[in-house]
Amino acid sequence: MNKLKYILFIFLGILSLVSSCNDSNRSKMRLASAPPLRTESSPISKMEPSPPPPPDKTLFPDEDHGAHAPPCTPDPNRSDLMIPDTIRQEEPVWCWAACTQIVIQKLKDTTIRQCVQANNRFHLTVCCNESRPGDFRPDECINAGRPEFKKYGLTADSTFNKPLEWADIQKQIDCRKAPICASWRYVDTNGRPNGGGHMAVISGYKRENGIKYVLILNPNFDEPSFYGWQTYSSYRTSPIGIHGDDFYNIRKQ
Amino acid sequence: MIKKTNVGVLLTIIFTLATILVRGQEKYVSDSLIIRSLQTFVKLVDSQHLKDFRLKSMDELKSLKGGQQFKTYMIGLNDLKKYQQGDDVDQIIMEYPVVEVALVSATGRIVTSIQFLKDHGKWEASRYGLTPALGLLSGVQGMVEDSVIKKGKLIRIPTLGVNFIAVRSAGQLQFISLQDRPNLKLTKNQKLEASEAIWRLVPLASKQTGQFN
Numbered sequence: 001m002n003k004l005k006y007i008l009f010i011f012l013g014i015l016s017l018v019s020s021c022n023d024s025n026r027s028k029m030r031l032a033s034a035p036p037l038r039t040e041s042s043p044i045s046k047m048e049p050s051p052p053p054p055p056d057k058t059l060f061p062d063e064d065h066g067a068h069a070p071p072c073t074p075d076p077n078r079s080d081l082m083i084p085d086t087i088r089q090e091e092p093v094w095c096w097a098a099c100t101q102i103v104i105q106k107l108k109d110t111t112i113r114q115c116v117q118a119n120n121r122f123h124l125t126v127c128c129n130e131s132r133p134g135d136f137r138p139d140e141c142i143n144a145g146r147p148e149f150k151k152y153g154l155t156a157d158s159t160f161n162k163p164l165e166w167a168d169i170q171k172q173i174d175c176r177k178a179p180i181c182a183s184w185r186y187v188d189t190n191g192r193p194n195g196g197g198h199m200a201v202i203s204g205y206k207r208e209n210g211i212k213y214v215l216i217l218n219p220n221f222d223e224p225s226f227y228g229w230q231t232y233s234s235y236r237t238s239p240i241g242i243h244g245d246d247f248y249n250i251r252k253q
Numbered sequence: 254m255i256k257k258t259n260v261g262v263l264l265t266i267i268f269t270l271a272t273i274l275v276r277g278q279e280k281y282v283s284d285s286l287i288i289r290s291l292q293t294f295v296k297l298v299d300s301q302h303l304k305d306f307r308l309k310s311m312d313e314l315k316s317l318k319g320g321q322q323f324k325t326y327m328i329g330l331n332d333l334k335k336y337q338q339g340d341d342v343d344q345i346i347m348e349y350p351v352v353e354v355a356l357v358s359a360t361g362r363i364v365t366s367i368q369f370l371k372d373h374g375k376w377e378a379s380r381y382g383l384t385p386a387l388g389l390l391s392g393v394q395g396m397v398e399d400s401v402i403k404k405g406k407l408i409r410i411p412t413l414g415v416n417f418i419a420v421r422s423a424g425q426l427q428f429i430s431l432q433d434r435p436n437l438k439l440t441k442n443q444k445l446e447a448s449e450a451i452w453r454l455v456p457l458a459s460k461q462t463g464q465f466n
Contacts, residue, residue: 144465
């Protein structure tokens with residue numbers, strides 16, 4: 001009996017070894033017979049040191065801007081702001097403007113067009129000039145950016161290259177009824193930032209079988225935005241992106 | 254009693270079979286994990302969000318099966334900015350330990366997907382719901398041959414919102430566009446040399462100075 005257990009133990013060990021070897025080989029796999037692709041490796045541990053972050057603004061400083069709100073204990077298991085999936089990015093690089101538009105629509109029940117935000121962000125006046133379908137916007141409008149809530153009657157706090165804690169997300173969504181603009185910076189296979197990043201709206205959370213999830217409304221250019229339930233751990237960091245700035249405590253001025 | 258030599262032979266056979274089994278399939282995530290993850294997906298999606306998840310009904314979600322598994326390949330913004338005409342595109346394609354498994358209908362149509370990350374050597378579901386790249390791929394099913402989708406790699410350039418299927422033909426890496434992008438002179442299902450496709454993106458990439466795309 002002991003021998004059988006011993007064999008089973010070795011067998012399982014070998015299987016896991018085979019599996020990891022195989023992935024290691026796959027990571028070196030190439031498109032057919034061309035030179036090697038860059039391979040995956042420990043994504044986060046080799047990150048270049050970031051500049052020292054500025055001190056984080058206190059999360060939920062109720063004494064500052066929530067003093068008159070009644071105390072609130074968020075639902076520990078689920079909450080959803082039920083934001084409709086109707087807004088798409090007007091340009092492929094305007095996730096920041098789409099997120100801002102989604103949040104403004106939710107909190108102020110009004111719309112600020114993304115091209116208006118681009119005009120304001122880049123100090124231009126031509127980003128909304130679409131006289132005919134198929135016209136291209138001027139190149140100077142087609143740029144990445146970040147939300148400017150203040151210009152549209154909202155205020156917000158932000159983290160610095162850091163995710164929100166689970167309890168913070170619960171309070172934002174269930175107590176403040178406020179969506180969060182979360183962001184990630186794309187990294188190379190060594191976990192080093194490789195230019196650009198993405199921003200999406202968090203509009204809900206849920207705990208299922210002991211695992212924490214956030215509901216992410218991911219703005220997109222070609223089609224309406226994509227909803228997805230994402231594990232809280234992968235919201236914090238993933239092999240594709242490390243965490244960027246999250247905008248929270250978004251509220252009317 | 255099992256002799257030690259027999260145990261060795263047995264283990265060798267098991268090892269060989271397991272190697273063939275795992276390497277012979279273009280699979281990263283096991284069927285059992287996909288089935289378990291689909292059950293979690295059903296629990297996560299509320300009926301009010303069905304349309305947002307591009308689903309007709311819970312029954313539709315429950316009826317889906319695991320389809321093709323797409324390893325994540327990306328080209329970074331900084332690499333695009335540095336790209337010179339004629340450079341080898343293979344050198345800037347990065348492969349990540351992230352797999353997106355298409356969830357398909359009985360007819361093979363991509364309906365939605367589940368993303369898996371490798372954590373401590375183990376695949377784990379990390380995201381439930383279609384991603385833009387697989388959404389685009391579902392849009393070209395029927396337009397691009399199934400055999401091309403099956404043998405191709407899905408290449409994402411998220412900072413410009415551009416996606417291609419990469420295939421190799423006569424030793425040349427070629428990209429098939431999944432989108433119409435008039436300003437980049439790209440049309441859906443257009444096949445072009447990978448180096449030409451990337452070269453068309455460089456001017457737009459070079460102008461990107463902001464943080465979030």
